[in-house]
Amino acid sequence: MPGQIWLLFLVVFFAFKGYCLQEVSASQGLIEKNEAGNCRTPIWNAVRQEMKPAFPVPDFGPDGLKDLSREEVKRILSGEVLVFASHEESSGGRTVIQAGLMFEAPPEKVWALLSATENQKEYIPEIEELKLIEQGTGYNRMFFLVKIFGQKVSYTVIHRFEPETLSIWWELDRRELHDLRELFGYWKFYRFAEGRTLARYGSYVVPDFPVPAFIRNWLSRKNVQATLVKVKKYVEAARNYDGEKESKWQE
DSSP states (O other), X not given: OHHHHHHHHHHHHHHHHTOOOOOOOGGGTOOOBOTTSSOBOOHHHHHHHOOSOSSOOOOOOTTXXXXXXXXXXXXXXXXXXXXXXXXXXXXXXXXXXXEEEEESSOHHHHHHHHSOGGGGGGTOTTEEEEEEEEEETTEEEEEEEEEETTEEEEEEEEEEEETTTTEEEEEEOTTSOOSEEEEEEEEEEEEEGGGXXXXXXXXXXXXXXXXXXXXXXXXXXXXXXHHHHHHHHHHHHOSOOSSSSOOOOOO
């Protein structure tokens, strides 16, 4: 009986003080302090509620060809990975690195392979460590350790999956420790003739260390194109995309 009274006293004491007896494990995405620094709430609840991207994903029209010139469309249809910078007011005036490319594969295959974000190390060699932290309905949270601009940076990304629109978008998880100031990106896929898939891609990354803007933009466009060429080879060379086996490919 004395032990039970003592336990009851502790429960009342902590409830009165406003403590939340939860597992303290930010790396596992379990909790987050509120602004007052008192109570903590499960991060996964916040993730589910915040379904709108920080920067709106552009509208590329029903066929994905909106805002592309005839020459740009011709180059994409010929198999070129076309990368260009776009200064968008919808993105807060930021310069977003965009790309258009054609996958010689049906949308179902492209979606299955690229929505499996845990396999990104297969086609992005800059990734040195990749870890799935949390998997939920329509989203996941993943930790990255990447070599960028000659430095190693770590951060956590929230991926959103919208199979009904064949869209994937992602943004920086600011609840976790991160070496980036900003990160945002997206994929949008469009069914094309003869089992092909037109893809529109966008990326915006700002490291949390000083890099002149003109150098950052030049490096970003160059790196994005090199990466997307690898992505295109990976998707088109993959024989299996039903999720039962890991796909194997060679550059």
